Amino acid sequence: MSNRLVLTLAGTVLVGAAALLSAPASAQQNPVGQPSPRISVTGEGEVGVAPDMAILNLTVLREGETARAALSANSEAMKQVLAALKEAGVAERDLQTSGLSIQPRFAQPGKERNVEPKIIGYTVSNAVTVRVRKLGDAGAILDKAVSLGVNQGGGIVFLKDDLKPTLTEARKLAVADAVARAKTLAEAADIKLGKILSIEEQSIMPRPMPYGGPMRMAASDAAVPLASGENTYRTQVNVVFEIAP
Structure with a gap:
């Protein structure tokens, strides 16, 4: 009985060893889960x-002996500015109050x-953001607003109203650039690229970058000459490729 048991166990060990030797090489090289x-x-x-499109940031600043006097003077000036902007063709939806401040003025400290x-x-400042969708009108609108009471601010930003086609083109170029880089690295490392495993776009919204090339005049006949130039929009994508066996 004991001899038969020993032989059976020995046979089991031999079968297990043979199974290990006959396992596929790929299974030994790529363990499960790796x-x-x-x-x-x-x-x-x-x-x-x-x-x-241009975005103007305009501010009306007025002073008065009392807060009420300063606010009343500011409100009257801002009403004239808003009325002139609407008369110039700026839509109601493109006018937005961006800040209102009432601050006391103090006497200079003595000895x-x-x-x-x-x-x-008191000093009252009232700021308004203006979207000018007819770029050629931006200079004339700015000049008119200043003549009616705008005496602070004047910041201006030039943008593209519909960015979808621009960003779509930037994304295509980014993916093409990633594929070209991967091919260069694979060739240098003497490996073959497999399928794309994932593509991930950076979550940061691309912003316009200053452009140093020739400038286009946005309002050549206006009292305030403006140069709109060209904006550069950038995007990035992370692409993961499988390495072919």
Whole structure:
């Protein structure tokens, strides 16, 4: 009985060893759960486009002996500015109050110490953001607004109203750039690219970049000459490729 048991166990060990020797080589090289070899690259796409819209930041600043007097003077001036903007063709939806501030003005401190600061008046500022969709009108609108009471601010940004076609083109260029980079790296490493495993776009919204090329006049006949230039929009994608066996 004991001899038969020993022989049976020995046979089992031999069968197990034979099974290990006959296991496929791929199973020994790529254990279960281990990711396949891969290569990751980042591609960039850049597209330059002329803007077709301007955003103006305009502020009316008024002073008065009291807060009410300063606010009333400011409100009257801002009403005239808004009316002129609408008359110039700016739609109601393109006008938005972006800030209102009421601040006291203090007398200059003298030589005396431990003296309470004295209020001698108030300053009221009212800021409005204006979207000018007819780029050629931006200079004339800015000139008109200043003549009617705008006396602070004046910031201007040129943008593209519909960015979808521009960003679509930038994404295509970014993916093409990633594929080209991956091919270069694979050739240098003497490996073959497999299928694309994932494509991920950067979540940051592309912003217009200054362009140093020739400038286009946005309002050549206006009292305030403006140059809109060209904006460059960039995007990035991360692409992961499988390495072919």
